[in-house]
Amino acid sequence: MNLLILCTWSCILIYIWMVKSKYYWLKPPIKLCILFGTGGVLSTIPALIFNLFLSRETELWVYSSNKIHSFLGFFIGAGLGEEFWKLSTGVLLLFVIPANKFRLYQADIVLGFVTLGLAFGAVENLVAYSHLDIELLISRGLIAIPLHGSMGMIHGLAAAKSFERCSTIPLFIGYFISVIIHTFCDTWNIILPLEFTHYFLTLTAAALIFLGAKTWRKIPEMKSVIQS
Numbered sequence: 419m420n421l422l423i424l425c426t427w428s429c430i431l432i433y434i435w436m437v438k439s440k441y442y443w444l445k446p447p448i449k450l451c452i453l454f455g456t457g458g459v460l461s462t463i464p465a466l467i468f469n470l471f472l473s474r475e476t477e478l479w480v481y482s483s484n485k486i487h488s489f490l491g492f493f494i495g496a497g498l499g500e501e502f503w504k505l506s507t508g509v510l511l512l513f514v515i516p517a518n519k520f521r522l523y524q525a526d527i528v529l530g531f532v533t534l535g536l537a538f539g540a541v542e543n544l545v546a547y548s549h550l551d552i553e554l555l556i557s558r559g560l561i562a563i564p565l566h567g568s569m570g571m572i573h574g575l576a577a578a579k580s581f582e583r584c585s586t587i588p589l590f591i592g593y594f595i596s597v598i599i600h601t602f603c604d605t606w607n608i609i610l611p612l613e614f615t616h617y618f619l620t621l622t623a624a625a626l627i628f629l630g631a632k633t634w635r636k637i638p639e640m641k642s643v644i645q646s
Contacts, residue, residue, distance in 0.1 A: 424552060425543035428559035429536040432567050436532065440525055440639055447526040453511060454530035458537025461507040462545070465538075468503075469495040485608050489601075492608075497601035500538070505573045505593055508534050512577060524641045527581075528574030528634070535570025539563040557616075561623040565603055568626040569596040571633065582643040599626070 437446045473479045478491040508531045512522070520526075543558055550558070576592020603622055607615040 421548055422544070424555040424559070425548060426540040428563040429540045429567075432536060432564065433533060436529055436634060439635065440529070440637070442639065444521075444523075444639060447521060447529065450515075450520050450522075450526055450530050451533045453515065454508060454534040455537040457507040457511050458504065458534035459541050461503040461534070462538055462541045465500045465503045466545070468499045472499075480604075489605050489608050492604040493597075493601045496604050497597040501569060501573075501593060501596045501600055504531075504534060504538055504569065505577075505589070505596070508570075508573055509577055509589065512581070522643065523639070524578045524582075524643050525637045525639055527578045527643065528571055528637060531574030531577060532567050532570040535566040535568075535573070536563060539566030542566075561619050564623050564627050564630075565600070568630050569600060571630050572596045572599075575633070578643045 433451075440446075469480075472491055472495045477484070477487050478494060480488055480491040480495060482488045482491060511530075512527070539562060543555065543562070547555065547558060572592050572595055576588045579588035579592075580586060599622075602609075603619060606618045606622075610618060
């Protein structure tokens with residue numbers, strides 16, 4: 419139980435803050451978030467398989483002594499791979515869920531994608547990092563989980579704009595922005611000396627949290643982007 423709390427505590431706090439700071443007139447889309455949270459859990463499966471394939475069948479291992487191989491491992495596995503599975507899972511859910519049973523406002527879609535990202539980060543903590551010391555798990559709750567949530571916000575904004583405009587261009591833009599951010603957050607230790615890595619990760623996470631919170635507060639509570 420303690421391990422579960424250590425791996426998920428920031429997910430819960432971020433979700434509660436987003437709901438409390440947005441939904442004054444409407445009920446938060448709890449069922450939609452449960453659906454997207456489940457999607458976040460399921461999206462870890464292909465991401466894990468893909469990362470295992472890279473590490474076992476190629477030289478693009480994230481912990482390779484070759485810096486180029488390590489960078490490409492993070493770029494292809496964590497950047498291109500994880501962000502693809504998260505975004506595609508969320509978009510698939512938007513296409514298959516019955517619009518007459520779910521309210522799909524812009525805020526709802528963004529919250530759904532953030533929930534998906536938070537769920538993905540929580541499962542990643544449980545599966546890959548639960549062996550870490552308590553201090554490092556708390557650190558991941560302050561940095562890694564908010565980063566996954568921030569990528570979810572980028573995906574959600576892109577998906578909402580894509581449905582609103584009936585265009586896939588926002589999706590591609592959102593995807594590549596999240597790939598770039600995710601890749602460089604994972605590769606600071608390759609680019610910079612190790613003692614500076616945590617410093618830059620903390621600054622990056624703080625900047626993304628600030629921008630994400632500011633963007634979230636500006637999203638209307640009742641702006642519909644998908645017509646039923």
